[in-house]
Amino acid sequence: MHQFISRALAPAIALLLSCTITTVWANHHEHESHGSHAAHAAQTNSMTKGEIRRIDSGTRKLTIRHEAIPDLDMAAMTMAFRVADTVPVDKLKVGDKIRFSLGKVEGKWVVVAMETDTSP
Numbered sequence: 001m002h003q004f005i006s007r008a009l010a011p012a013i014a015l016l017l018s019c020t021i022t023t024v025w026a027n028h029h030e031h032e033s034h035g036s037h038a039a040h041a042a043q044t045n046s047m048t049k050g051e052i053r054r055i056d057s058g059t060r061k062l063t064i065r066h067e068a069i070p071d072l073d074m075a076a077m078t079m080a081f082r083v084a085d086t087v088p089v090d091k092l093k094v095g096d097k098i099r100f101s102l103g104k105v106e107g108k109w110v111v112v113a114m115e116t117d118t119s120p
């Protein structure tokens, strides 16, 4: 009798197990794609056009009037950004037209790349 039950249950258990494995895999997969999505969100993909409105070289903060940033769901506005240590700010002047990209550093968006905008 015991034998019979286990034999009858075996396919059900096998199904249950494969089901669990599929679920674990699906969760893992979802988690992974979520992770890459978060990584994607940690850096803007395109350069944003902006104009320097204020330079605070002491705190390495720039106030930039920037165009909309679709990656960040951000409308065009004037706002202050911290600038990564790798980006030089000493040659900048108020009124300079720039293109920049942002990266998330310690939970805050900072300017991680910048170039002067030569397009008209």
Ligand SMILES: [Cu+2]
Binding pocket: 066, 074, 075, 076, 077, 078, 079
């Ligand atoms: Cu903004």
